[in-house]
Amino acid sequence: METFPILSLMLGIPAVAAVACLFASPRDARWIALGATLVDLALGLVLWAGFDPNGAQWQFQEFQPVFGRFAWALGIDGFALLLILLSVFLMPICIGASWRAIEKRVPEYMSAFLLTEVLMIGTFAAQDIFLFYIFFEAGLIPMFLIIGIWGGANRIYASYKFFLYTLLGSLLMLIAMLYMTRTAGSTYIPDLMAYDFPVRAQTWLWLAFFASFAVKMPMWPVHTWLPDAHVQAPTAGSVILAGVLLKLGGYGFLRFSLPMFPEASSELTWLIFALSAVAVIYTSLVALVQSDMKKLIAYSSVAHMAIVTIGLFAFNRQGIEGAMIVMLSHGLVSGALFLCVGVIYDRLHTREIARYGGVSSVMPTFAVFFLLFTMASIGLPGTSGFVGEFLSLMGSYQVSTWTAFLCTTGIILGAAYMLYLYRRVAYGEVKSEEVRAMPDLTGRELWLLAPIAGVVLWMGVYPESFMRPMRNDVGRLLARIERATPHGDSNPTPGRGAPAAEQHASAAHGGAH
């Protein structure tokens, strides 16, 4: 299938812009970066419009065997499409968020961000396992520089921790990939997804991939790099980290672990469930006692990602669709929360929760947005968070009622720490003159938050727009892993209601009203 290489173009534009930024003045670098990311956003929308949800599994394919052992093979399915959309949507917002906050070494900063964009899109679009690995791993370099150069006081420790943690995880995955390609005789991901590896080997391979994705995700107990990296990263760095980089882990489970090693996934579901349940409860409790806003949101990310993993390993449609929606929703919501923190940080230059108070009376517009995103993070119906968490928990209930029970407590705890945060920051007396002097959102900040708010509500009210592209892909994935579905402990009994035909009729009837 030879079509216009739109994916290569999406990779090429930010790559060229990244080089151009290095040679530009700070002012020009900002505009180049904004321009390139907006063009990529437009191309992303073209991709969405051109993607046929009922069409072939892989669309917009490109194949150039230029590297010998592996190829420049790109192509996307519904999962990749949605995550690419998330990346290109957040990127211009990140550039906008750094417009004034970053003053030193602007050209290099913009260049690093554009490189990150290239590598993220490449990771989602790669169809060759080694091309995937290269994009996946290369993303460490610009992020290392972003945290290390433009981060907070303890940035060097955080950047090392981020780099070495994620590197160690990924290297074991590389060995597994070498073994897989030698065994299956192909480096093409769709081929590998259809290849049945021996069950004994699957467990080892699964664990090697798990080592990488669990760190990226991050899952308890290897999550400790995340709070450090988030706290030290500049605002836009946190947005990208939470918004897109954390999704690489979930995407990896979806793309590799589940379809390539279904038996191993099924056998080791207990491990995922146990770690996720611990993560939800433990990190939520930790979030409750944080005094630093960014750290609190970082811990809440770990809890949300645990909801993603239980959904993914539920082996049913609700679980997997729910996990994808949680990923998208979390990308938007936690990104927006980090932006909100950035807005008040730019005014008061502290992230200490105790220094704030009464912000709602001095910054009413800000308080509205902050409240919306707080609610979305909790999972209030009508926001994107609800759709994803509900589906994901419902899916996991069919496999393990205990896990579903334990993880649902995370919703309550989530409400506790987010509302507690909101109360301390937004309500109460205005404590100091500094807080009283804080101006409300500027036009630029409004333009950063409003689009995210819009999409959060859209996803909450009409999630079908986001579920349609992946519906068939979830079906294909389920057909692939069906044979290994673990036995559930919820033992649902068939209802004693009307026969199926009548139900359909009454549902149709109800729908008409």
Place this chain on the structure above:
Amino acid sequence: MDYATNLLLTLPELVLSIGAIILMLVSAWGGQGSTRAVSWTSVAIVGGALIALAGPASGGGVAFEGLFRADAFAAFAKVLIYVAAAIAIVMAPGFFERTSGDDLRPEYPVLVLLSAAGAGIMVSAGDLLTLYVGLELQSLASYVLATFMRRDARSAEAGLKYFILGALASGILLYGISIVYGFSGTTLFEGIAAAYAVPSAELSKGLLFGLVFVFAGIAFKLAAVPFHMWTPDVYEGAPTPVTALFATAQKVAAVALGVRVAIEAMGPALFQWRQIVIFAALASIVLGAVAAIGQQNIKRLLAYSSINNVGFALIGLAAGTPEGVSAVLTYMAIYIAMTMGSFLVVLQMRDHDGTPVESIASLSGMSRTRPALAAALAIFMLSLAGIPPLFGFWSKFVVFDAAVQAGLLPLAAIGIALSTIGAYYYLRIVKTMYFDEPAGSFPPVTSRIEGGLIAASAVFLFPVGWFLIVPLGAWSLTAARSLF
């Protein structure tokens, strides 16, 4: 086979040796004034040797009744050696004009030529005695080169240490050779291979001892753990261009020699030497990485880095397959680009009086004072760490791929996990350049050649190298197959 054919097969060595002898006479009569002319003529001679390689010298012939092999494997190694030697000559004038009192003398390029000739004989050896002669020619030239800064105590110390320990290693190697000869009755690789080709239970103790001693001697030349102790001191003390030569040309020669002895002479004893190679590989990776962490001197750090890299190359040898050998050759080709580039950057590190500085702290904030140079060094360091998309990743990829293919999964998994430790100290350099506050700046690159070479190495590592995977892979595989 008549003498003319024999000599034609050794043409590159002849060009280098005759050229070196003539230039030696020129420098004896011309004195200090002839330095420049001798340097450029030497580069031309190396170029001539490269051209000579294109002929029958790489055609797979056997010269002098099996003493000398002119096969594709040797040709691959020689190309790397000659290129590295030429760069080491070109680098020198810029370095020596900044050392206090120690001028570049016309003997320097001559010694480099002799060292290259010796290295060429090493990689072409088809007999233990050719091997020894080549090794000694190469080593003797190296001992003198290490002490080339006569007024510098560190340089003298480096040369002395290198000489004493090198002599000891030669002794060990010669002892091993004599045992092997005693038990196999020949010094020709083919005959030795026939002697080793018995079921491993029946392998005589004598042959086993010989194998261990020969490998120990080679490990010294490789600077593989546990025979690495001389490396940091020698690398630190020797003049920077000489260190670059040691880390590249000499390293390639030693690795290629080790591969040839292991595969051609002792191939049937794969099971026996694989244990030695695996130990040396893992120990080198660990020690090279851990010991480098505390280093304050960039040349010492690069010395440990070279120990670390030899460990990775040995993983390819441990596979013992044509793919493994091809991986070793690819590894060395990419390694040379990374290491030469790093040393060329080290050459630019000097204060405003022109005195060379070697401390890592002096790199602080270089990304702001000298952004292009800092970016190049960052590329070399991250590439040495094996982080994609830099081409250093590919070198690690091929060796681990070969190990996995040979069924050495635990070795591959342990080796790659250990490479994270190495990543730490390479990152430290990047951190110093990019995150720390500037601590004074280096003067701009004055030599256009050096600047061009740095840029060329960096561009090779990203992105040009990726498009060379196919030809590089095909060439190294052809070279590797010529051993089997």
